[in-house]
Amino acid sequence: MKATGSSTERTIWNFLRCKGLSPAGAAGLMGNLYAESGLNPQNLQNSYEKRLGFTDTAYTAAVDSGAYSNFVHDSAGYGLAQWTYWSRKESLLNFARKIGASIGSLEMQLDFMIRELKGYAAVWEVLRTARTVREASDIVLTRYERPANMSSSVKAKRASFGQAYFDAYANKSTEKEDNIMGNSPLVTYTNITKNRTSPRNHAIDTITIHCIVGQWTAKQGCDYFATTDRECSANYVVGKDGSIGLSVPEADRSWCSSNRDNDNRAITIEVASDTSHPYAVTDAAYAALIELVADICKRNGIKKLLWKADKSLIGQVDKQNMTVHRWFANKACPGDYLYQRHGAIAEAVNAKLGTGTEQIVSSFPAVPFTVRIIINDLNYREGPGMSYAVKGQTGKGIFTITEVQDGWGKLKSGAGWIYLENPAYCTILDDGQTEAQKAAEKLARDIAAQLKSSGCDAAAVLKRVSEILA
Numbered sequence: 001m002k003a004t005g006s007s008t009e010r011t012i013w014n015f016l017r018c019k020g021l022s023p024a025g026a027a028g029l030m031g032n033l034y035a036e037s038g039l040n041p042q043n044l045q046n047s048y049e050k051r052l053g054f055t056d057t058a059y060t061a062a063v064d065s066g067a068y069s070n071f072v073h074d075s076a077g078y079g080l081a082q083w084t085y086w087s088r089k090e091s092l093l094n095f096a097r098k099i100g101a102s103i104g105s106l107e108m109q110l111d112f113m114i115r116e117l118k119g120y121a122a123v124w125e126v127l128r129t130a131r132t133v134r135e136a137s138d139i140v141l142t143r144y145e146r147p148a149n150m151s152s153s154v155k156a157k158r159a160s161f162g163q164a165y166f167d168a169y170a171n172k173s174t175e176k177e178d179n180i181m182g183n184s185p186l187v188t189y190t191n192i193t194k195n196r197t198s199p200r201n202h203a204i205d206t207i208t209i210h211c212i213v214g215q216w217t218a219k220q221g222c223d224y225f226a227t228t229d230r231e232c233s234a235n236y237v238v239g240k241d242g243s244i245g246l247s248v249p250e251a252d253r254s255w256c257s258s259n260r261d262n263d264n265r266a267i268t269i270e271v272a273s274d275t276s277h278p279y280a281v282t283d284a285a286y287a288a289l290i291e292l293v294a295d296i297c298k299r300n301g302i303k304k305l306l307w308k309a310d311k312s313l314i315g316q317v318d319k320q321n322m323t324v325h326r327w328f329a330n331k332a333c334p335g336d337y338l339y340q341r342h343g344a345i346a347e348a349v350n351a352k353l354g355t356g357t358e359q360i361v362s363s364f365p366a367v368p369f370t371v372r373i374i375i376n377d378l379n380y381r382e383g384p385g386m387s388y389a390v391k392g393q394t395g396k397g398i399f400t401i402t403e404v405q406d407g408w409g410k411l412k413s414g415a416g417w418i419y420l421e422n423p424a425y426c427t428i429l430d431d432g433q434t435e436a437q438k439a440a441e442k443l444a445r446d447i448a449a450q451l452k453s454s455g456c457d458a459a460a461v462l463k464r465v466s467e468i469l470a
């Protein structure tokens with residue numbers, strides 16, 4: 001493909017878009033290339049200019065003419081992506097020689113880079129389907145460029161470079177964006193399977209929920225579809241822990257429901273389940289399923305989910321736009337647990353679609369307060385955020401929160417932090433606590449702390465206090 005454009009930036013943008021990267025994918029990649037080389041294909045790593053005694057241009061010319069023969073092994077970063085490691089520099093050099101191009105040729109490097117990226121299947125898939133610059137930028141940084149420093153500030157900086165390209169080039173009249181569908185931003189794991197037909201031949205207008213017959217995580221499910229010899233897959237896998245995996249991009253047809261027509265128009269979702277009747281799913285999986293389906297509907301223009309439990313309505317999406325595997329094959333799928341909840345799922349999703357606003361609890365009573373956890377497997381983590389390690393799961397029940405940070409609550413037991421903002425996980429209980437109750441609680445805590453540090457027998461002291469008060 002001939003790269004054309006009025007500037008190097010525009011040339012790179014057009015090239016990447018032609019190669020199938022989404023606007024966010026192209027921008028995220030470009031932000032990283034900018035950080036690496038300033039988008040200069042002849043860029044020799046600055047610290048090596050002095051050491052090797054070359055400018056960018058002189059180095060390029062010397063490699064091209066053969067006057068400099070240590071290109072592969074000199075450990076100097078070079079070119080758009082600052083290729084450094086010897087085997088990658090060797091491939092780059094061989095590729096340039098093969099097509100008779102200068103080592104500093106922009107077009108040659110772009111072609112080479114695309115070949116490399118296709119070898120990083122997970123990275124490539126994200127670049128093709130990314131909806132946000134940040135997701136594309138992060139995966140290029142951590143899985144393709146892999147510089148020594150991949151800290152959160154580096155991530156933010158590179159994504160901000162990418163965002164500038166996105167703002168400059170995406171959504172311009174020259175772009176044909178209309179048919180570029182993305183995947184759910186709720187995805188926590190991606191492993192794209194070969195078991196799919198690309199692209200699907202019908203617009204997405206149906207949801208088909210399955211049970212995977214195993215209490216798996218999204219990763220286990222996606223990894224299974226990516227490696228199995230059986231010809232099966234699903235667009236998404238919802239894990240027992242509420243994780244959400246992408247196995248087949250929405251733009252493609254999954255091999256899931258024993259029915260080609262259905263899978264061409266449906267987003268198929270496998271949900272982790274028990275292995276026997278009624279194939280129950282965890283509360284976390286159920287909650288994640290609702291969120292995922294609502295997101296799919298929003299992005300694909302499905303205004304309302306319709307469920308009549310009527311097989312004769314297959315294909316009449318204005319009357320019913322949910323289908324089940326058992327209608328197409330002699331199977332129990334999606335299992336009675338989910339089948340019987342299809343009406344409730346539609347209702348919960350429609351509630352989310354109807355309001356148009358995310359249900360998030362963002363204000364909390366003064367600590368301490370109590371919460372009722374309503375799912376079995378809410379994680380508690382080492383610190384207040386998703387990036388902290390999971391230490392365990394609370395189980396259902398009432399818990400006391402003693403500190404709040406960024407929507408996370410510290411459990412009174414000290415076991416860890418739980419996420420408070422999602423009302424599908426927990427209910428904040430004592431919003432209505434009066435000032436007097438708060439004051440009493442605080443006094444009790446102060447007394448308890450004093451007792452603890454005094455070394456006295458607490459029970460004896462409290463008994464004596466009661467006597468005095470009486």
Ligand SMILES: [Zn+2]
Nearest residue numbers: 210211325333
């Ligand atoms: Zn099924």
